[in-house]
Amino acid sequence: MDGTIGLRERKKLKTRQHIADAAAHLFGEHGFEQVAVADVARAAEVSEQTVYNYFSSKHDLVLDRADEIREQLVRLVAERPDGQSPADSLRDNAHRYAKHHRTASTAELRGQLPVICAGSPVIRRLVLESRDRTADEMAGAIVDTTAGVHPAVARAHAAALVSVFQMVVDHIGHRTLAGVSPELVADELGPAIDAVMDDLARHFETMREQS
Numbered sequence: 001m002d003g004t005i006g007l008r009e010r011k012k013l014k015t016r017q018h019i020a021d022a023a024a025h026l027f028g029e030h031g032f033e034q035v036a037v038a039d040v041a042r043a044a045e046v047s048e049q050t051v052y053n054y055f056s057s058k059h060d061l062v063l064d065r066a067d068e069i070r071e072q073l074v075r076l077v078a079e080r081p082d083g084q085s086p087a088d089s090l091r092d093n094a095h096r097y098a099k100h101h102r103t104a105s106t107a108e109l110r111g112q113l114p115v116i117c118a119g120s121p122v123i124r125r126l127v128l129e130s131r132d133r134t135a136d137e138m139a140g141a142i143v144d145t146t147a148g149v150h151p152a153v154a155r156a157h158a159a160a161l162v163s164v165f166q167m168v169v170d171h172i173g174h175r176t177l178a179g180v181s182p183e184l185v186a187d188e189l190g191p192a193i194d195a196v197m198d199d200l201a202r203h204f205e206t207m208r209e210q211s
Contacts, residue, residue: 023062072093
């Protein structure tokens with residue numbers, strides 16, 4: 001029985017990824033706003049209902065990992081070692097995200113979140129709303145792990161940390177649309193991430209000393 005369930009789940013994951021890949025290709029070729037769920041279904045050779053079985057809306061074809069990413073970032077802050085700043089707990093994650101795009105082709109990048117976010121006001125609004133929820137939850141993690149910090153100060157610090165990830169998304173999106181190579185975009189982001197995270201780490205240390 002367990003083996004049957006395992007096989008079924010693998011097939012579902014494979015179908016989900018196949019649909020997501022088909023959608024990314026269409027979004028990259030035609031733009032998010034110009035592609036309908038029916039178009040994705042045809043490209044993936046599945047029914048439209050099958051697409052909705054895996055993705056509740058067209059937006060989710062782009063943003064389906066938003067909750068997972070939010071939980072991961074908040075967990076990194078909440079479970080960081082004693083003495084480590086929230087910025088340092090998130091630094092490697094930001095670098096990994098930037099480096100992930102180094103090996104992608106320009107055609108692949110055009111179907112991924114950064115470029116879609118740069119070209120679609122609807123997706124950008126939804127991404128910013130998700131970032132706002134991430135900042136709220138991250139602020140709670142900072143309050144829980146930092147003695148004496150005022151919740152309003154923690155919220156401002158969390159918003160700054162979350163903005164680093166939006167900076168990475170925006171930079172990848174706009175520079176890709178400008179025709180800059182993925183390798184150069186990644187090279188540009190590395191020092192920028194470190195500069196901002198260093199500044200936020202210093203700010204956190206000052207904040208903690210004053211608490």
